Amino acid sequence: MDAVFKALCDPSRRKLLDLLYTHNGQTLGELCEHLTMTRQAVSKHLAVLEAANLVIPLWQGREKLHYLNPAPLQEIYDRWLSKYDRPQLDALSQLKQTLEGNPQETNHE
Amino acid sequence: MDAVFKALCDPSRRKLLDLLYTHNGQTLGELCEHLTMTRQAVSKHLAVLEAANLVIPLWQGREKLHYLNPAPLQEIYDRWLSKYDRPQLDALSQLKQTLEGNPQETNHE
DNA sequence: CTATTATGCAACTAAATGGTTGCATGTCAA
DNA sequence: TTGACATGCAACCATTTAGTTGCATAATAG
Numbered sequence: 001m002d003a004v005f006k007a008l009c010d011p012s013r014r015k016l017l018d019l020l021y022t023h024n025g026q027t028l029g030e031l032c033e034h035l036t037m038t039r040q041a042v043s044k045h046l047a048v049l050e051a052a053n054l055v056i057p058l059w060q061g062r063e064k065l066h067y068l069n070p071a072p073l074q075e076i077y078d079r080w081l082s083k084y085d086r087p088q089l090d091a092l093s094q095l096k097q098t099l100e101g102n103p104q105e106t107n108h109e
Numbered sequence: 110m111d112a113v114f115k116a117l118c119d120p121s122r123r124k125l126l127d128l129l130y131t132h133n134g135q136t137l138g139e140l141c142e143h144l145t146m147t148r149q150a151v152s153k154h155l156a157v158l159e160a161a162n163l164v165i166p167l168w169q170g171r172e173k174l175h176y177l178n179p180a181p182l183q184e185i186y187d188r189w190l191s192k193y194d195r196p197q198l199d200a201l202s203q204l205k206q207t208l209e210g211n212p213q214e215t216n217h218e
Numbered sequence: 219c220t221a222t223t224a225t226g227c228a229a230c231t232a233a234a235t236g237g238t239t240g241c242a243t244g245t246c247a248a
Numbered sequence: 249t250t251g252a253c254a255t256g257c258a259a260c261c262a263t264t265t266a267g268t269t270g271c272a273t274a275a276t277a278g
Contacts, residue, residue, distance in 0.1 A: 009115050010236080038238065062255070063245090063255085064254080081185070085179070137224070223277095224276095225274080229271105247250100
């Protein structure tokens, strides 16, 4: 899961995922057209995405087609993000209660 | 949003969020007890989390209480992650169709 | 007032990161 | 077969990052 978070923290890599979202199965060359860095730099980013299993490559002759795999994103949500989704966790409401001197479980002693 | 992704990519910072999830409003010193690095290192991590608005500090005398703010996580999901949640985007099924020679919209030409 | 406690600030270091350039390899087309 | 095209590999560089140590400041306790 660490590899997925690492992969997502770079904006260029998130852009690559967005590009594959709108047009799946693109080659390295095609993806390069939408970024301002060299082909090798894009290739490295794709390697990181592949290592996180977010992109699955398929060789077709001399072309390498890149396919988006959203499964790790789903896992990130299910196993980490979803537990923070409870609105009652909202810090501001808790702060308000703290400032009101209203002691409760989640407060510091 | 970039700040939030950056904040999340470090496992120590995710652990801090988890610690605040289980016990909100902890001081720097309390949080340090659960990590193996120096107080200053933890302090830096908390600064990153504050910059991303994931942690909201509240000074109480000489103690700084740290409160979890899950709102940016919700935003990450709503504005970025949620669009990848459609199962039909699954790369493997697309690859299968590609390999079956079944041309479709989402394919490369 | 003095000690101790909780935190902040600044400088430094090692390692990771994001990018480059140059060259090699394999596939397709004429 | 030859040349162009798509990609990979490796070395290198600059910046960021994650951590350290040392010292400063402010609040509480005795």
